[in-house]
Structure formats: C-alpha cells, structure tokens
Amino acid sequence: MRASTRQTLTASTGKGQRPRTGLLSGYVLRVIREQQGYTQDEAAERLKVSPDTIAGWETGRRPLTAVPVGQMLGLRHRLMQMGASPALLQALERALEADVLLASALDEGTPAEESPLSAMVMQRELAEVLVWPLNGVAPGPVRSLPAPPRQRRGPAPSGPELTAGEQRTFFANMRRAAERARGPGQFLLRRQALYLSGYDRGAETGGWLAQQQRTERPDDWLTAWLNNRSVAAVAARQGDRDRMAYFIDTALQDDDAGESANLAYWAYWIGETSVPQLSDEFIADGSLGPWHGDKLLAHLVEGIAPEHGYVDLNVHSVWALLQVRPNLLRSGAAARALRERLPIMLDSRELSARGRRELESIRYAIRLAEA
Structure with a gap:
C-alpha cells in the first residue's frame, strides 16, 4: 500500500520522540463524513475549515487530539447539524481517548507509572476502538453501518492501520509494562497491559501469558480473581477454552x-x-x-x-x-x-x-x- 494511502501514526517512534496521534479519531471522522455523502471539500465548507485541514484530520497528519477543547466542541456541534448519528459521535469521542492511549503505548519513553492505562478501568466502547488496528474488527457503531452513499476513489484502507513495526513496538511496550507493573497500586496497569498483549498473534504469546500468570503472587482475593479471569479470557480468545472452563469451575460456581x-x-x-x-x-x-x-x-x-x-x-x-x-x-x-x-x-x-x-x-x- 502506498504511503499516501496508509493510515499510520508515524514511523518516528524512537527514543526522545513522541509518536503522532490521531489515527483512530481521524478514521472515525472519515467514516462520519462518508456516511453523510460529503466529499472532503463539501465537509470542509460545512465545518468551516479548509479542505487540507479535513485531509490532515482524517489521515492523522493534523491529529484531532491537538484541536483545542472549544474548537472540538464547535466541530462536534456542526457534525450534529450535518446529521451525524449519535452513535458515531460517541465513537468519535471514544476514538479521541483511544488515540491518547495508543500514542502512549507506542512511546517507548513513557514510564510505566505514567501510562494512562493505569488511570481508569476501560470499558468495551473504548477498548473496541483501541484494538481496532490490532485485530481489524471495527467497533459496533462502525461495524453495523450501511455502505456509504459515495464509493471511495482509488485504494483505501478498510480501517485504521499500524505498520508492522508499530505493532511490534506496541506489543513490546505492553509486555514491558505488564512485567514491570508489580508494585503497590499497579495491578490495574498490569491487568490492562496483559489484556492488550493478548491481541498479539505471535506463536509465543500464549506461553508468555501463562508464564505471567504463574509468576503472579497476589496478596488479596480481588487481584487473584481478576488475574485468573484475565488470563482465562485471553486464552479463550486464542482458542484455548480449557482455562476458561477451569476459571468458571473454581472461581464462579458455588x-x-x-x-x-x-x-x-x-x-x-x-x-x-x-x-x-x-x-x-x-x-x-x-x-x-x-x-x-x-x-x-x-x-x-x-x-x-x-x-x-x-x-x-x-x-x-x-x-x-x-x-x-x-x-x-x-x-x-x-x-x-x-x-x-x-x-x-x-x-x-x-x-x-x-x-x-x-x-x-x-x-x-x-x-x-x-x-
């Protein structure tokens, strides 16, 4: 796929450089525009910005996460006036948040204790958008959409994409965060990093996750319960139902x-x-x-x-x-x-x-x- 049509964050994720953000929110904005049947020029006129700004937002070259809050609210109101569905507008909000998480996950310079993954417990709407470029499965509000009124011209990605190098960086950083998050108050980060690591299709992922479970030494019931549930869920996602059956038998029944x-x-x-x-x-x-x-x-x-x-x-x-x-x-x-x-x-x-x-x-x- 040509670089001009590839939806990526950036190739510059090296030490000392923060990766660009805007991959996910830009793609959702593109979906909203296409569902309304607008070209980029027509959407720019309705949103009162230049066509280059629309193109920059949609590709992540000008990330929506960098737009000031007041301007973002004005943009959202104009999208409402254009007839954008509430479900897609909510998906856009989740995508903005997911872009922040994704950029942090791709930044090798972010200390584990500063990861936004440790700030709050994720819900499905956010997690579905975050893992979209990892598993290729669109979140519910996008997955259920009809075909747009206008067909795209030329080659175009079917969803937001990370390069192979970015995926390697993402999973390496998730594993590193999970392995290092062993101190007091760090279990949420470890659990959510393990969850995201489970989307790695590498042959050794299952073994690594099993090893992480064996080395977990929880000192309270909740941590032990969540650890067992997380590992069972990841194993089930990868086709191993035995761990889930064991979890149900030992941690739920009776x-x-x-x-x-x-x-x-x-x-x-x-x-x-x-x-x-x-x-x-x-x-x-x-x-x-x-x-x-x-x-x-x-x-x-x-x-x-x-x-x-x-x-x-x-x-x-x-x-x-x-x-x-x-x-x-x-x-x-x-x-x-x-x-x-x-x-x-x-x-x-x-x-x-x-x-x-x-x-x-x-x-x-x-x-x-x-x-």
Whole structure:
C-alpha cells in the first residue's frame, strides 16, 4: 500500500520522540463524513475549515487530539447539524481517548507509572476502538453501518492501520509494562497491559501469558480473581477454552463473591453503569448496583454461539444474571433472542456439560415465565 494511502501514526517512534496521534479519531471522522455523502471539500465548507485541514484530520497528519477543547466542541456541534448519528459521535469521542492511549503505548519513553492505562478501568466502547488496528474488527457503531452513499476513489484502507513495526513496538511496550507493573497500586496497569498483549498473534504469546500468570503472587482475593479471569479470557480468545472452563469451575460456581464480581465486571464493561471507575475495587464491594441488566443480557446472548471463544463464560453469566434479574425473561428483544438461541446451542456439540445444564435450566425458567 502506498504511503499516501496508509493510515499510520508515524514511523518516528524512537527514543526522545513522541509518536503522532490521531489515527483512530481521524478514521472515525472519515467514516462520519462518508456516511453523510460529503466529499472532503463539501465537509470542509460545512465545518468551516479548509479542505487540507479535513485531509490532515482524517489521515492523522493534523491529529484531532491537538484541536483545542472549544474548537472540538464547535466541530462536534456542526457534525450534529450535518446529521451525524449519535452513535458515531460517541465513537468519535471514544476514538479521541483511544488515540491518547495508543500514542502512549507506542512511546517507548513513557514510564510505566505514567501510562494512562493505569488511570481508569476501560470499558468495551473504548477498548473496541483501541484494538481496532490490532485485530481489524471495527467497533459496533462502525461495524453495523450501511455502505456509504459515495464509493471511495482509488485504494483505501478498510480501517485504521499500524505498520508492522508499530505493532511490534506496541506489543513490546505492553509486555514491558505488564512485567514491570508489580508494585503497590499497579495491578490495574498490569491487568490492562496483559489484556492488550493478548491481541498479539505471535506463536509465543500464549506461553508468555501463562508464564505471567504463574509468576503472579497476589496478596488479596480481588487481584487473584481478576488475574485468573484475565488470563482465562485471553486464552479463550486464542482458542484455548480449557482455562476458561477451569476459571468458571473454581472461581464462579458455588462462590457468591465470584459470581457477584463477574456480573459487576460485565455490567461495567458493557456500559450498564456509566460512571468511570479509577480502580478495580468496585468489583469486590458485594453490590451489583442500580443497573437494569437488559443491555448486559443482550451482549451476553450475542456471544452464545458455538464458535464464540467466550461461549462458556457467556452461558454461565446469563444463567447467573437471571438468578438475580429474573424479570429480564419477561420482556425485551434480548429475552426473545435468548429464546431463539437456546435450541441452536442445545443441539451444538461444542457445548460443555456444564453449559448444557445451565441452558436447560434457563429454558425451564423461560417456560415458567411464560406460563
């Protein structure tokens, strides 16, 4: 791919140089413009900037993260007036934040303790945008879009891209951060760096992650629980379901604290609770909070599919969720989707014995709710 069409941060990520940012937010801005059917010249006129500015924003040459807050708010309001969807505008906000995280992850000069990954617990909307150039999977608001009214001219990337060198730098820095984040108050950084390291497709990634788990010496229940969950999730993403099955058997089943922590983690991750959390402590406070659960049920049901890496955890989490939120079975699209999914999964050979028992229990609960 020619350099003029490649969406990259920069090749200059050496020591003493901060990498450019704007890869992710620039690409989302491009998606917004194309969905409205505007050319760069037409969008520039509507946004009251020059066409070169639009081109610079979209390529990251002029990163949106460098735009002053007041100007950024004005830009957002004009995008609203142009008819941009609220979901895409929210994706743009997440992309701006993800650009800051990505630039830091590519900067070898950033000390681990100053990494923004240690500042707050990520939620799915942010994480999906951040890993977009790593796994090639567009975040939900972009993935579900129809084809734009106008077709692009010439070769164009299907998503934001990192060069092979930038990907190596990213994963090397994530591993370094995870290995060094061993002190008091650094577990959040270590956990989130391990999570991002799991997107490395290298053959040795699984072994490295397993070794990291073996060397973890947590001195409290929550740290141990989160460490085991993180490693099981990464292993499942890479096709190893045994670790996830072991996690469910040992850390969730017949463990009220583990079940509560699992649902609290899911609820925050999926956005049932919108208040940002600065540490993982909320997971272990024993309270599920005032969230409803329909959004979480919809997410979990979507993952109840034979080919889904987290299918065992999703099935068990639905089962546990319905124990504390039984009314979710009585209304909503998620409940209908669950009813439709049950026969398919119960006929699947990929389902574990535990998962089959839990789905049979759910089917029985549905029959009682409909009686």
